[in-house]
Amino acid sequence: MADPDLAGLVECHECGLFLRARTPPPGGKAKCPRCGATLYRNTGRGVDHAIALNITGLVLFAIANIFPFMSFKLEGREQISTLITGVMEFLDQGLWPLAVLVFAVTILIPFGRLVGTLCVLIPVRRGRRPRYLPTLFRIIEVMHPWAMMEVFLLGVLVAYVKLIDLATLELGVALYAFTALIFILAAAESSIEPREIWTALGDQGLRKLPDRHAQDRVLGCHACGLVLDLSGSTQAHAACPRCGAHMHHRKPDSLNRTWALVITAFILYIPANLFPVMTVISFGKGEPDTILSGVKAFIEADMWPLALLVFFASVTVPMVKLWGLVFLLISVQRKSSWRLKDRTFLFRIIESIGRWSMIDIFMISILIALVKLGSIATIEPGIGATSFAGVVVITMIASMMFDPRLMWDAVEKKGDRSARSAA
Numbered sequence: 001m002a003d004p005d006l007a008g009l010v011e012c013h014e015c016g017l018f019l020r021a022r023t024p025p026p027g028g029k030a031k032c033p034r035c036g037a038t039l040y041r042n043t044g045r046g047v048d049h050a051i052a053l054n055i056t057g058l059v060l061f062a063i064a065n066i067f068p069f070m071s072f073k074l075e076g077r078e079q080i081s082t083l084i085t086g087v088m089e090f091l092d093q094g095l096w097p098l099a100v101l102v103f104a105v106t107i108l109i110p111f112g113r114l115v116g117t118l119c120v121l122i123p124v125r126r127g128r129r130p131r132y133l134p135t136l137f138r139i140i141e142v143m144h145p146w147a148m149m150e151v152f153l154l155g156v157l158v159a160y161v162k163l164i165d166l167a168t169l170e171l172g173v174a175l176y177a178f179t180a181l182i183f184i185l186a187a188a189e190s191s192i193e194p195r196e197i198w199t200a201l202g203d204q205g206l207r208k209l210p211d212r213h214a215q216d217r218v219l220g221c222h223a224c225g226l227v228l229d230l231s232g233s234t235q236a237h238a239a240c241p242r243c244g245a246h247m248h249h250r251k252p253d254s255l256n257r258t259w260a261l262v263i264t265a266f267i268l269y270i271p272a273n274l275f276p277v278m279t280v281i282s283f284g285k286g287e288p289d290t291i292l293s294g295v296k297a298f299i300e301a302d303m304w305p306l307a308l309l310v311f312f313a314s315v316t317v318p319m320v321k322l323w324g325l326v327f328l329l330i331s332v333q334r335k336s337s338w339r340l341k342d343r344t345f346l347f348r349i350i351e352s353i354g355r356w357s358m359i360d361i362f363m364i365s366i367l368i369a370l371v372k373l374g375s376i377a378t379i380e381p382g383i384g385a386t387s388f389a390g391v392v393v394i395t396m397i398a399s400m401m402f403d404p405r406l407m408w409d410a411v412e413k414k415g416d417r418s419a420r421s422a423a
């Protein structure tokens, strides 16, 4: 029923340009000619490949969760931790927001993505299309930035280097499985292109060729990318016929929501830096550490690469994100047409770097899991860590709420006016 002329009309999710899709060569990418965003890839691999990788991933996930992750030996005492030990420690200390967050981003969401992807790919391979598939696939796609296993691994590395001079550390089977799982998941992800899955899940809904001058009547679905011509429809917020998401011309109330979240994050950033993120207690004496004193300790120990890594993740990244969003918000409100392509690029960076700020939180979750030898040495998490995790989560949501297409709308409006005055 789809018009062959219309099949393959796509909207660029970053600048809002509607264009015709051409399939790139295997291994290639289709890029937006206006803003440079990647629209989709031709992975050159089939669904079978992705199914095999995801099943391997499930086996590795089980090993990573059952066996010991790391062990810590000091003065004849040994502390063995598993993947979940850090989460349990946060709970014991009453810091349940941190327990929930670390559990979600390192265990629950990666597991959900593995199982969910298999639940989508297996029916697609068999040519079946149960009703729950589009909703499930939409949820899997939204969860993508919240699976933070690779960031966790970097946190493990920082914790390891911090402890290696103090005690004997042994790496467990689970850590090796966890590392392998990250590579398997990356390979699985690069072997499927969401657009291909969406096409397999149904391309219904394309009605007629959108008139070039009625672009505001044409809507692209945020979730699955389906392009619809709603010029005959009276519904302002129709549900997408393919994936069921609400369709909006632009993300609803984008500027206000982003501002509110950015301001909240700025406020939370103050206690995040003032209060200790953890306290090292050895022989009864406690030494509280803030984010910056942690960086200072690395410098004093001549561990420059780690000092730079932690400083970059915990100080530079949150600041670049927050000030970057402020700059983008103001530029939209002033309807600026200055360097649109560069501003879209800035947004792309802001969106992708945010999750790396979690390194410090993950490092703390490893340290508190390993170092609990009573009066000899114990590390306790501090309230600053909760505030800092709040900053990371809120800035991630803020960049999701911001609609980069608003920046390009300013130019389009100017273009319309000059075209009309020329006519």
Ligand SMILES: [Zn+2]
Residues within 6 Å of the ligand: 012, 013, 014, 015, 016, 017, 032, 033, 034, 035, 036, 037
């Ligand atoms: Zn674009």
Ligand SMILES: [Zn+2]
Residues within 6 Å of the ligand: 221, 222, 223, 224, 225, 226, 240, 241, 242, 243, 244, 245
């Ligand atoms: Zn949709």
